[in-house]
Amino acid sequence: MGLQSRLENVLGSLRSPSKEQLKKALQDMNISLGEVEQExxxxxxxxxxxxxxxxxxxxxxxxxxxxxxxxxxxxHGNSYGWIQVLNGITKNTVYEVRENQLPQELFSEEKQQGKLFFAPKKGVHKMKDEGGSGLVTLHLYAPPIKGMMVYDLEACAACVVSDDCGAWWPEELREKVKEIQFRQ
Incomplete structure (x- = not known):
């Protein structure tokens, strides 16, 4: 069975999946680096x-x-999901968020190839390729991400970004849905 057929088979029947159902779906697809490299x-x-x-x-x-x-x-807005390291090592840093305040760093941990970790609804984190390891990750979210909030800790600001913007400060005005300035 090809990759697209497997994805449709496993993901097509999910309806408001729980945290556990989402994790099982990601594991059941058993996606390898070789299957996604061309993407x-x-x-x-x-x-x-x-x-x-x-x-x-x-x-x-x-x-x-x-x-x-x-x-x-x-x-990830109102979405939650699982992240799987397909290749390399990631440093994942988790933050605590208090209402109307900038997130405060709680801890960082390394996740190696094959590891999965959970991204809770409204949970704040950041990631990076640790040591030039050739990091490739899979991300399965429910529901699809809308209203992602990105933080600029140095500028004491946050921004809700458009759905086509990633986890970085938007460069184009159209990518900024809403900007928030915090008191320093």
Whole structure:
């Protein structure tokens, strides 16, 4: 069975999946690096390049390959999901968020090839390729991400970004849905 058929088979029947159902779906697809390598392109000056592999009203599956740039701290709007390291090592930094305040760093941890980790609804984190490892990750979210909040900790600001913007400060005005300035 080809990759697209597997994705449709596993993901097409999911309806408001639980955290556990989403994890099982990602594991059941058993996607290898070789199956997605042809989808990868240059990050072109951004922390990563992302490609939607599957999407419907319930879930979205993305593959990302990473540059040496760290993404900005961000949440996934009202979505939650699982991230799987297909290749390399990622440094994942998790933040605590208090209402009307900038996120505060809680801890960082390395995740190696094969590892999965959970991204909770409204949870804030950032990722990077640790040590030039050739990081490639799979991301399965439910529902598809809308209203992602990206933080610029140095500028004491946050921005809700458009659906086509990644986890970095938007360069184009059309990518900024809403900008928030915090008190320093």
């Amino acid at each position: 990868l392109q240059s990050p072109d000056g951004n922390p990563y390049y992302r490609k939607l592999l599957y999407g419907n009203d319930e879930v979205e599956l993305l593959v990302m390959n990473w540059s040496q740039l760290e993404c900005a701290p961000h949440d």
